[in-house]
Amino acid sequence: MQIVETSNEGLKRAYTLTIAAKDIEARIEREVKKIAPQVRMPGFRPGKVPANLVKKMHGEALHADVLNNTIRESVDGLIADKKLRPALQPRV
Numbered sequence: 673m674q675i676v677e678t679s680n681e682g683l684k685r686a687y688t689l690t691i692a693a694k695d696i697e698a699r700i701e702r703e704v705k706k707i708a709p710q711v712r713m714p715g716f717r718p719g720k721v722p723a724n725l726v727k728k729m730h731g732e733a734l735h736a737d738v739l740n741n742t743i744r745e746s747v748d749g750l751i752a753d754k755k756l757r758p759a760l761q762p763r764v
Contacts, residue, residue: 675750685756689746699738700727707734 673695679686701723708726709719716722727734747762 673746675753683759687750689743689750691742691746696738696742699742700734703734703738704730 673692674688674690676688676690677685678688704723704726707730708721708723711721711726711729712718713721713725713729743764747764750756751758751762
């Protein structure tokens with residue numbers, strides 16, 4: 673993850689966070705493995721649905737959840753690392 677400060681005007685700060693695609697893909701794979709035991713699909717025993725089918729069924733929702741969680745964790749980490757005290761909720 674790369675962090676670049678793009679603006680520092682008075683009390684306003686702006687940062688650009690860059691997260692590698694391979695990190696996002698790794699998180700998606702972990703989420704697929706985490707939910708696979710709970711997925712039920714006709715023709716498969718409960719919890720035995722192949723990962724590629726789980727990804728096909730729930731791919732968009734998983735991708736959105738992983739992106740939201742990654743962004744939130746990155747912003748929280750940035751605030752902690754830079755010892756910032758935001759007056760308002762950060763805008764992403």
